[in-house]
Amino acid sequence: MKIVGNWSYPTAVKFGAGRIKELPAALAQAGITRPLLVTDRGLADMAITQSTLDILEESGFGRAIFADVDPNPTEVNLAKGVEVYKAGGHDGVIAFGGGSGLDLGKMVAFMAGQTRPIWDFEDVGDWWTRADADAIAPIIAVPTTAGTGSEVGRASVITNSVTHVKKIIFHPKVLPTVVIADPELTMGMPKFITAGTGLDAFAHCVEAFSSPFYHPMSQGIALEGMRLVIENLPKAYNDGTDLEARSNMMAAAAMGAVAFQKGLGAIHALSHPIGAVFNTHHGTTNAVCMPAVLELNASAIADRFDRAASYIGVDGGFDGFRSFVQDFNDSFAIPRKLSEMGASLDKIDELVPAALADPSCGGNPIELTESNVRALFEAVI
Numbered sequence: 498m499k500i501v502g503n504w505s506y507p508t509a510v511k512f513g514a515g516r517i518k519e520l521p522a523a524l525a526q527a528g529i530t531r532p533l534l535v536t537d538r539g540l541a542d543m544a545i546t547q548s549t550l551d552i553l554e555e556s557g558f559g560r561a562i563f564a565d566v567d568p569n570p571t572e573v574n575l576a577k578g579v580e581v582y583k584a585g586g587h588d589g590v591i592a593f594g595g596g597s598g599l600d601l602g603k604m605v606a607f608m609a610g611q612t613r614p615i616w617d618f619e620d621v622g623d624w625w626t627r628a629d630a631d632a633i634a635p636i637i638a639v640p641t642t643a644g645t646g647s648e649v650g651r652a653s654v655i656t657n658s659v660t661h662v663k664k665i666i667f668h669p670k671v672l673p674t675v676v677i678a679d680p681e682l683t684m685g686m687p688k689f690i691t692a693g694t695g696l697d698a699f700a701h702c703v704e705a706f707s708s709p710f711y712h713p714m715s716q717g718i719a720l721e722g723m724r725l726v727i728e729n730l731p732k733a734y735n736d737g738t739d740l741e742a743r744s745n746m747m748a749a750a751a752m753g754a755v756a757f758q759k760g761l762g763a764i765h766a767l768s769h770p771i772g773a774v775f776n777t778h779h780g781t782t783n784a785v786c787m788p789a790v791l792e793l794n795a796s797a798i799a800d801r802f803d804r805a806a807s808y809i810g811v812d813g814g815f816d817g818f819r820s821f822v823q824d825f826n827d828s829f830a831i832p833r834k835l836s837e838m839g840a841s842l843d844k845i846d847e848l849v850p851a852a853l854a855d856p857s858c859g860g861n862p863i864e865l866t867e868s869n870v871r872a873l874f875e876a877v878i
Contacts, residue, residue, distance in 0.1 A: 506714075507649035507755055510676040512748070514740060517549060517639065517679045520591070521556035527635040527674040529589030532558055533582050535602030536594040537566040545641060545682050549593065561585050563605070566594075569772050569779070570601040571658040572615055578605040582634075589635045592673065595694060596645035596779060599638055600653035603671045606634040607653075620652055620667035620856055628668050638673035641682045643733075643746035644694025644780050646701060646754020648676045656773045662851055663769040678751065680743040688734055689781075692829035695730040695746055697780025699723065699825075700764050700787060701753030706805070707798045708760030708860040719756035724809040725749040727825070734829055760860025763790045763852075767873060770851035775840045782838070784831045788823050789876040790861075793869060795819070797862035835878045842878050849874065 509526075511519055524532055532553065540546050541564035550560040563581045566574050582590070582605050592602025608615055610632025617627055638648035647653065652667040686694070702722035705715055725745045732742035767790070768782040791798075795815065803814035811821045823833075832838055849871050852858070858865045 507751070508672050508674060508676060510649070510678055510751065512678040514679060514681045514744070516677055517682060518552065520549065520552055520637070520639070520677060521558065523637050523675040523677060524558060524589070527589060527637055529635055529637070530558070531585070531587045532561065532589050532591050532637070533585060533587040533605070534562045534591040534593050535566070535578060535605055536562065536564050536598040537568070538564050540564070540594050540598065540641065543685070545685065546593065549639070561587065566597050566601045568597050569656045569663070569776055570597050571656045573658050574601055575604050575608060575615060575655065579609050582609045587634075589637070591637045591639060592648070593639045593641065595640070595642035596647050596654075599640060599645065599647035600655065602638070603636055603647070603673070604653045604655060604666060606636045607666070607668060607671050609634055615655060615666060616657070616664060618666050618668060620665040625668045630668070630670055633668065633670045636671070636673040638676045639682070640676070640678060640747065640750065642686060642690060642694040643683055643743065643750040644697035646698065646750045646752070648673060648678065649751050650754050654769070661773045663773045665856055678747050680740060680747045683743050683747060684737060684740070686737065688737070689830070691734050691737065692730070692831065693778050693780035693784070694750070695726060695733065695780070696784035696826070696829070696831065698746070698750040698753040699726040699730070700780070700783035701757045701761070702726065702749070703787065704762045704764055704860065705753070705756035705759045706801065707762060707794060707862055709797070709862045710760045710860060712759035715756040715759035718752045719759070720805055720808065722749045722752035722756060725752070727810050731828065761857035762861035763793060763858070763865055763870070763873060765857035766852045766855040766861065766865065766870070767877065769855050769857065770848045771835060771840055773851070774844055774847065775838070777835065777838045777840060781831060782835065784826050785833070785835050785838070786873070786877050787826070788819070789873055791819050791822060793873060794862050840878050842875065845871065845874050845878075
């Protein structure tokens with residue numbers, strides 16, 4: 498059998514407690530002199546954000562911030578961010594926060610120099626080549642949660658505020674020049690955010706490990722990422738000051754995002770339209786969807802989980818893993834149904850085609866159809 502793969506791995510990562518102090522050096526490395534820090538509304542006034550702005554100001558970089566960012570960021574948020582970026586004469590972005598701040602920050606840097614609408618750069622074929630690559634501003638990424646791994650990604654998820662469809666916008670130069678992964682920044686996360694973001698990282702690893710595509714490096718990263726989440730998320734959840742657990746979760750989040758270059762699947766195909774329509778938390782939505790998707794994919798993935806289960810600390814092979822996942826969710830007070838998060842079946846005729854159109858479908862080990870996707874939505878809602 499001829500084995501062929503196209504592989505790409507992440508950027509420079511400065512990982513460790515206290516490394517936010519190296520932000521000025523990272524800006525210099527990226528050639529940024531007038532940065533705009535982009536984050537979400539919830540983080541804008543928090544101590545970690547203000548102390549980061551203090552570091553910038555004390556180093557002569559100002560303290561410019563844009564925080565008009567929704568939990569599921571839209572093109573409306575983006576237009577406002579680009580306006581602020583241009584008005585301030587900025588030459589680079591610090592994408593700061595969880596998935597929403599990171600995704601929108603990367604898109605502000607991307608779109609500030611483009612003339613076409615953002616939807617022209619959706620992750621379809623070679624649409625990314627439509628962009629003026631020379632006009633993309635440099636990006637420094639600073640995650641403050643341990644979930645999406647967007648800090649090491651070349652894409653952002655933006656929700657169309659008119660159609661309520663999440664779109665993946667891709668360009669190789671959206672990859673941040675430097676990542677500062679400082680687990681101390683995650684210490685103040687409340688329990689429900691720790692759980693939701695941590696289970697997002699877990700879902701990335703599970704789906705990458707399940708994907709049928711050939712990418713042995715990502716397969717290995719996904720396996721180790723699952724182990725790190727299983728061992729460390731309960732510790733971080735029960736004791737938010739456990740720096741070692743927070744560090745391991747931050748690593749697992751980045752690993753999940755690297756691993757899903759191998760592919761995602763039905764979990765994300767379901768959660769993207771649910772989040773777009775009902776504005777649910779992405780990681781928590783993934784967690785609710787996971788047991789039903791494992792059930793659907795059982796015949797295709799059981800053997801690989803039989804081999805992996807003991808390594809990641811789960812007894813009983815795939816069947817044990819499937820049972821473990823529901824118990825794991827329950828231990829973090831994750832709802833068993835999405836109706837508890839505001840979703841409803843009255844939108845199912847809108848959700849099914851949106852899920853089937855989602856790029857994540859292609860990585861699911863069992864082919865997704867109108868019939869089995871509808872059944873999945875009925876099971877999880």
